[in-house]
Amino acid sequence: MHSDTASHGKPTRRDFVKSSTAAAVAAAAASSLVIPRSVHAAESNTLKVGLIGCGGRGGGAAVNALHADANAKIVALGDMFKDRLETKLGELKNSEVGDRVQVADEHKYSGWDAYKGVIDVCDVVLLATPPHFRPMHVKAVIEAGKHCFCEKPVAVDAPGVRSVMETAALAKTKNVSLVSGLCYRYDDVKREVIDDVHNGVAGEIRLLQHNYLTGGLWMNPRQKEWSDMEWQLRNWLYFYWLSGDHIVEQHIHSIDKMMWVMKDEPFAKVIATGGRVQRTSPEYGNIYDHFNTCFEWESGVRGLTCCRQFVQCATDVSDYVYTAKGVVDVMNHKITMGENVKKRKPSKVNMYDAEHVALFKSIRDAKPINNGDYMCKSTLAAIAARMSAYSGKSITWDEALNSKESYTPAQYAFGPLPVGPIVIPGVAPTAATAAKTHE
Numbered sequence: 001m002h003s004d005t006a007s008h009g010k011p012t013r014r015d016f017v018k019s020s021t022a023a024a025v026a027a028a029a030a031s032s033l034v035i036p037r038s039v040h041a042a043e044s045n046t047l048k049v050g051l052i053g054c055g056g057r058g059g060g061a062a063v064n065a066l067h068a069d070a071n072a073k074i075v076a077l078g079d080m081f082k083d084r085l086e087t088k089l090g091e092l093k094n095s096e097v098g099d100r101v102q103v104a105d106e107h108k109y110s111g112w113d114a115y116k117g118v119i120d121v122c123d124v125v126l127l128a129t130p131p132h133f134r135p136m137h138v139k140a141v142i143e144a145g146k147h148c149f150c151e152k153p154v155a156v157d158a159p160g161v162r163s164v165m166e167t168a169a170l171a172k173t174k175n176v177s178l179v180s181g182l183c184y185r186y187d188d189v190k191r192e193v194i195d196d197v198h199n200g201v202a203g204e205i206r207l208l209q210h211n212y213l214t215g216g217l218w219m220n221p222r223q224k225e226w227s228d229m230e231w232q233l234r235n236w237l238y239f240y241w242l243s244g245d246h247i248v249e250q251h252i253h254s255i256d257k258m259m260w261v262m263k264d265e266p267f268a269k270v271i272a273t274g275g276r277v278q279r280t281s282p283e284y285g286n287i288y289d290h291f292n293t294c295f296e297w298e299s300g301v302r303g304l305t306c307c308r309q310f311v312q313c314a315t316d317v318s319d320y321v322y323t324a325k326g327v328v329d330v331m332n333h334k335i336t337m338g339e340n341v342k343k344r345k346p347s348k349v350n351m352y353d354a355e356h357v358a359l360f361k362s363i364r365d366a367k368p369i370n371n372g373d374y375m376c377k378s379t380l381a382a383i384a385a386r387m388s389a390y391s392g393k394s395i396t397w398d399e400a401l402n403s404k405e406s407y408t409p410a411q412y413a414f415g416p417l418p419v420g421p422i423v424i425p426g427v428a429p430t431a432a433t434a435a436k437t438h439e
């Protein structure tokens with residue numbers, strides 16, 4: 001259990017609050033960093049970087065890492081599937097940082113244990129698999145004493161979040177960095193805007209509203225030779241045991257910004273609705289395609305969030321904070337108070353590079369960053385909202401934090417794996433019975 005948890009065993013909102021300051025300090029420290037362009041360190045200063053999960057984001061993270069530190073090299077790749085690994089290796093070698101992608105054949109790892117091989121031979125490990133595997137992988141990285149870049153979300157269920165809380169505490173004792181892929185927190189200008197909100201520039205917070213309305217995403221049609229497990233892994237977005245549903249997998253960006261504005265203070269309760277109206281056929285697994293949520297804090301402040309993945313419909317990714325004096329448009333860096341409008345220009349360094357600049361600088365300076373607190377809280381908030389939408393019940397922070405619903409399958413092996421039921425709130429099955437399918 002996380003070192004901050006209450007002595008009687010069950011973590012509470014208050015325990016979580018205690019550890020939030022360090023993460024804020026670490027995030028703030030990264031704000032003034034620029035990408036080093038003239039590092040000519042000796043070969044012994046090389047940081048060996050490995051990537052686990054060779055997909056779209058993993059490839060991006062590998063390039064961001066090489067942008068961030070001129071003396072870093074990608075030396076190992078791991079993926080469940082060899083074909084995915086080889087495709088990504090080819091892309092990385094052909095990229096503008098390809099000369100520093102030096103992966104020997106013996107450092108290409110595939111299968112269920114791919115992560116172990118990568119961790120063994122690297123100093124810094126980038127985690128970009130489907131979220132289900134994150135708690136297991138981040139634990140292995142930190143236990144091995146390696147630095148970690150950890151994509152969002154950090155888990156798909158509460159037991160996973162609790163595991164990452166423990167791992168984040170361990171990272172502190174091992175003096176290794178644990179940097180989160182909740183990228184907006186590393187956007188300099190968004191940080192200035194949120195600092196203004198925290199400093200009361202716009203007055204007291206009254207209401208928050210966050211949209212993540214996007215289009216459809218990729219889907220890999222099932223091939224005859226694929227087992228149930230392989231089909232689900234290759235379409236992980238659409239299975240809640242792998243992705244946590246899109247409210248956890250994607251909408252976490254909005255929920256994270258909401259939590260950030262609220263200084264990562266755990267909310268009192270959340271009530272959410274959701275369903276599946278466009279993506280109803282079996283190839284889209286068992287997740288919903290839209291959610292609406294209402295988070296509520298003890299102070300009475302409410303955060304309303306909305307997400308959907310619909311084709312041929314309007315898209316909108318926006319975050320608004322309504323305050324006593326006006327309105328803050330976070331995505332457009334704009335604070336409006338009557339006639340008074342303050343609008344900032346976008347950040348010069350893109351946030352994906354910035355999070356790696358912070359990571360590598362922390363390693364070079366031996367000043368570890370630990371984003372464990374907020375990455376766990378934001379993941380838990382998204383999971384709590386999904387629990388509410390699936391169960392039809394209002395869910396408190398402590399109920400979510402202490403939930404035993406586990407999305408871990410009976411075994412990690414290729415072969416038969418029935419698809420968990422599509423949840424119908426209030427009717428059947430409840431979240432618990434849906435989760436049981438994978439116990």
Ligand SMILES: NC(=O)c1ccc[n+]([C@@H]2O[C@H](COP(=O)([O-])OP(=O)(O)OC[C@H]3O[C@@H](n4cnc5c(N)ncnc54)[C@H](O)[C@@H]3O)[C@@H](O)[C@H]2O)c1
Nearest residue numbers: 053054055056057058079080084128129131133151152181
């Ligand atoms: N921060 C951001 O803005 C952002 C953007 C996109 C994705 N992401 C996150 O990054 C992660 C990956 O997303 P993606 O879009 O790159 O997905 P992807 O499907 O493109 O890549 C995932 C890769 O992981 C591999 N994989 C699956 N299980 C594995 C295992 N147990 N061990 C090793 N490899 C495994 C898959 O074969 C695949 O190649 C997700 O958590 C996603 O939410 C973050």
